[in-house]
């Protein structure tokens with residue numbers, strides 16, 4: 001009797017219908033012969049306990065609310081948007097600009113609302129079995145499958161048209177332990193995170209536990225989602241290494257549902273090839289992560305400071321960037337992490353001395369306010385000696401690292417694309433003047449912001465010999481530099497396409513001037529980058545691409561998990577719908 005029940009469950013999970021997945025040229029979409037019938041969707045819904053939902057663009061969701069719209073606060077809140085399965089945080093990724101005809105759903109114009117690049121259905125997963133059912137259903141029916149935890153992705157990799165979404169937002173478990181055991185061996189303090197757990201929950205709970213974990217400078221980034229798969233940088237990385245470096249090698253680190261529906265436990269002994277790929281090999285290409293386990297450390301205090309400068313024009317802003325480059329090693333003795341953001345001040349009048357704002361946010365572990373002020377003083381003095389530079393404000397706070405890194409929400413809801421490069425330490429050391437020149441050229445292309453992140457060096461460099469898929473450019477880098485392009489909903493499609501291609505056409509060659517050597521030495525952080533990057537294989541994955549392709553073939557031979565500019569994506573069109 002029991003045997004019979006097991007057999008029935010086995011069949012319900014799709015094992016009986018294990019017809020080999022076809023190598024069809026295209027995924028099934030509504031209207032194509034193999035697309036699931038309503039009864040089949042209903043059966044999937046029953047299998048996942050009613051957690052299959054129809055997905056709509058965020059603008060359409062807002063229009064369905066009482067009052068017919070989202071407030072600005074709601075629209076721009078990552079926490080609010082996490083209640084909307086179809087929402088991306090950068091809303092341009094919901095738009096089907098390249099579909100024929102384009103399919104858009106813009107805020108407050110829902111009378112002409114298209115589905116765009118938003119999935120059709122989502123399994124709002126709460127259990128491993130939900131994920132397995134959705135993976136099986138996708139491969140049986142040859143569907144385009146996408147995975148999302150927060151929807152933060154800057155390359156649009158967590159959405160695709162005509163797709164089935166698996167959303168892991170509800171897997172929010174966070175469990176700290178002083179001693180993780182592998183057999184009888186104590187591996188020390190660690191935390192296991194569900195793939196939907198937010199970074200701010202990690203800091204809030206870390207504080208209560210007296211622990212600190214290497215994590216993002218963000219509220220809702222999912223450490224056990226895309227973050228760790230890309231590498232995972234942090235203000236604490238110069239002190240403690242990258243997120244991927246802190247993924248525990250011993251206990252069953254990653255739990256992941258792979259393309260054949262199996263739940264695998266992955267660490268340096270079990271599926272070591274997948275363990276290698278999940279640390280830097282790119283988000284969304286390997287399977288659906290259920291959880292990941294990271295090292296924890298006893299927490300410590302940091303001094304967190306913000307210096308806010310005004311710069312009167314482009315030339316002055318570039319000179320300020322040069323002064324900063326000359327001083328970027330000043331804080332190495334305390335392994336500081338720092339965000340140095342140059343932004344055009346859209347509020348400034350033409351005569352204003354603050355045409356640009358340069359904010360320098362520094363986290364110095366185990367450093368008092370006075371020590372921190374002393375370490376920043378030479379940079380501050382040199383900056384203020386420049387004609388046209390003014391200090392708008394300065395603030396220093398001392399306290400628990402968890403408090404310094406905690407953010408309640410992320411401000412999102414705009415149209416934005418990025419492009420980026422990892423800038424070698426040698427460039428800052430040997431030719432800081434080039435940094436100034438490159439900033440000036442980038443500003444002349446109309447870049448409204450150049451974001452610099454001092455999240456490498458120190459422990460990131462010391463970890464060079466860890467065997468993982470982290471791009472080796474991380475190990476010799478000093479900073480990660482990002483340029484942003486943004487547009488309003490009122491922009492024409494021609495203007496939007498100009499912005500979408502600005503990085504690859506014009507800005508990438510300018511940033512490349514900061515990287516000596518051949519094309520092979522050019523590296524970029526795959527999580528904060530341009531999905532249109534021409535040589536993404538080397539730029540995002542460096543010499544690791546061949547091995548990653550091999551691992552992809554082993555665990556995902558039918559390319560179920562394809563994302564833009566991810567491993568294997570060269571075989572697919574931009575939507576992952578048809579093989580090329």
Ligand SMILES: Cc1cc2nc3c(=O)[nH]c(=O)nc-3n(C[C@H](O)[C@H](O)[C@H](O)COP(=O)(O)OP(=O)(O)OC[C@H]3O[C@@H](n4cnc5c(N)ncnc54)[C@H](O)[C@@H]3O)c2cc1C
Nearest residue numbers: 149150151152153157216217218222225226233283284289
């Ligand atoms: C406000 C903000 C701040 C940021 N700060 C940092 C920072 O400090 N450090 C840093 O390194 N990065 C930072 N990022 C970039 C961040 O790492 C990437 O956006 C990353 O892709 C987010 O992963 P996610 O899972 O939260 O996002 P999602 O958009 O949900 O997913 C991103 C990618 O991961 C895949 N994915 C998501 N969930 C799973 C899962 N369960 N299993 C398998 N694949 C999955 C998706 O398919 C997609 O390819 C920031 C981004 C934003 C918007």
Ligand SMILES: *[C@@H]1O[C@H](CO)[C@@H](O)[C@H](O)[C@H]1NC(C)=O
Nearest residue numbers: 019020021022023024557558
């Ligand atoms: C699909 O293609 C792969 C690789 O070419 C091949 O190994 C496999 O047998 C094919 N499967 C089917 C069902 O044709």
Ligand SMILES: *[C@@H]1O[C@H](CO)[C@@H](O)[C@H](O)[C@H]1NC(C)=O
Nearest residue numbers: 045049050051052053054121
């Ligand atoms: C799935 O089932 C639930 C509960 O039975 C129902 O509310 C929901 O509408 C169904 N989803 C779809 C896409 O039909």
Ligand SMILES: *[C@@H]1O[C@H](CO)[C@@H](O)[C@H](O)[C@H]1NC(C)=O
Nearest residue numbers: 068069070071072107108489
């Ligand atoms: C959309 O409508 C909301 C609520 O009426 C309003 O606050 C917001 O400014 C509008 N936004 C746009 C882009 O029209």
Ligand SMILES: *[C@@H]1O[C@H](CO)[C@@H](O)[C@H](O)[C@H]1NC(C)=O
Nearest residue numbers: 126171173174175176194291
């Ligand atoms: C969540 O963590 C607790 C321990 O803190 C554990 O008992 C429980 O099984 C976990 N739940 C899931 C779904 O992993």
Ligand SMILES: *[C@@H]1O[C@H](CO)[C@@H](O)[C@H](O)[C@H]1NC(C)=O
Nearest residue numbers: 343344345346347348354357
């Ligand atoms: C610009 O002005 C708005 C409204 O007064 C304000 O909220 C915003 O912070 C200002 N931005 C800058 C960069 O000063």
Ligand SMILES: *[C@@H]1O[C@H](CO)[C@@H](O)[C@H](O)[C@H]1NC(C)=O
Nearest residue numbers: 368369370371372373374377
């Ligand atoms: C910190 O510096 C200020 C002046 O800059 C000084 O007055 C104060 O005594 C210093 N505090 C400590 C603890 O050194």
Ligand SMILES: *[C@@H]1O[C@H](CO)[C@@H](O)[C@H](O)[C@H]1NC(C)=O
Nearest residue numbers: 312313314315316387388389
């Ligand atoms: C930029 O500002 C500086 C300092 O105020 C000034 O000397 C210089 O002439 C300005 N340059 C331009 C191009 O306006």
Ligand SMILES: *[C@@H]1O[C@H](CO)[C@@H](O)[C@H](O)[C@H]1NC(C)=O
Nearest residue numbers: 300301302397398399400401
């Ligand atoms: C850390 O900072 C807090 C808040 O300022 C303070 O109360 C505490 O004593 C500090 N701890 C250490 C070890 O310095």
Ligand SMILES: *[C@@H]1O[C@H](CO)[C@@H](O)[C@H](O)[C@H]1NC(C)=O
Nearest residue numbers: 460461462463464465466475
């Ligand atoms: C990595 O290993 C090589 C070879 O053993 C060694 O020469 C090098 O110094 C190591 N690098 C680091 C950063 O430890």
